[in-house]
Amino acid sequence: MNLIIENLSFQYPSRKVLSDISLSLNKGECLSILGTNGVGKSTLLKCINRILRQQNGKVIVMGEDVKSLSGNDLAKHIGYVSQRNNFSVSSVFDAVLLGRKPYIKWDVTKRDLEIVHNVMKSLGLEDFALRNVDELSGGEAQKVAIARALAQQSDVLMFDEPTSNLDLKNQLEVISIIKNIVKERQISAIVTMHDLNMALRFADKFLFLKGGKIFDAGDIHIVTEENILAVYGVPVKIQFHHDIPVVIPV
DSSP: OOEEEEEEEEEETTEEEEEEEEEEEOTTOEEEEEOOTTSSHHHHHHHHTTSSOOSEEEEEETTEEGGGOOHHHHHHHEEEEOSSOOOOSOBHHHHHHGGGGGGOSSSOOHHHHHHHHHHHHHTTOGGGTTSBGGGSOHHHHHHHHHHHHHHTOOSEEEEESTTTTSOHHHHHHHHHHHHHHHHHHTOEEEEEOSOHHHHHHHOSEEEEEETTEEEEEESGGGOOHHHHHHHHSOOEEEEEETTEEEEEEO
16 A cells, blocks of 8 residues: 555544544555545645644555655655645746655755756756746646646645646646656656546545545545535536546536
């Protein structure tokens, strides 16, 4: 198992957000976390990555409790892209190179530069290498943040709404790149998404959150009209186009 979460609970002083969350991810698996706004999707990612400290439960990555890991070791195990990414004034190349920081001891190596070059090439960022990140559009900056996480070469990659600022072409491109990397490197990925159709194209596993708890979890067979109605309060029909399920609001 790349990742095991056992009975995780988290609350702010004013309210409880997550209760008894348990899940596991094997090598080569992509998980999509689904649910309405404010249900705790982003909070769950932050607990996994130790940005927030849960009140109960454990997060085990590659057999180690994240509470026991140093900052560098945690970064080697878990890469994270938030919904909002703040970059210091730097070039796109330097921003992506920051993903190699956990591995750099004395100086940047040839291997570090190769990894950054390959990641930027895969995301079509080569022509932006010397531009300042603050000159980019929101969608371009989002791809830089994703590239930085991919350059980190972690065992578990986590993305909070990674396609929210991207046009349709770039959405499909980014989720395809992430999924291919997960399969090729035999790592794991967790993605929060509002777009159910994009999630169905991306994920092997699905987790519906409702009321801060797991409403249902499993493979594609749990993404049903009944579950979507129960979680989102929206009636839908699921139809297939070339074997791809498509969610259509009624």
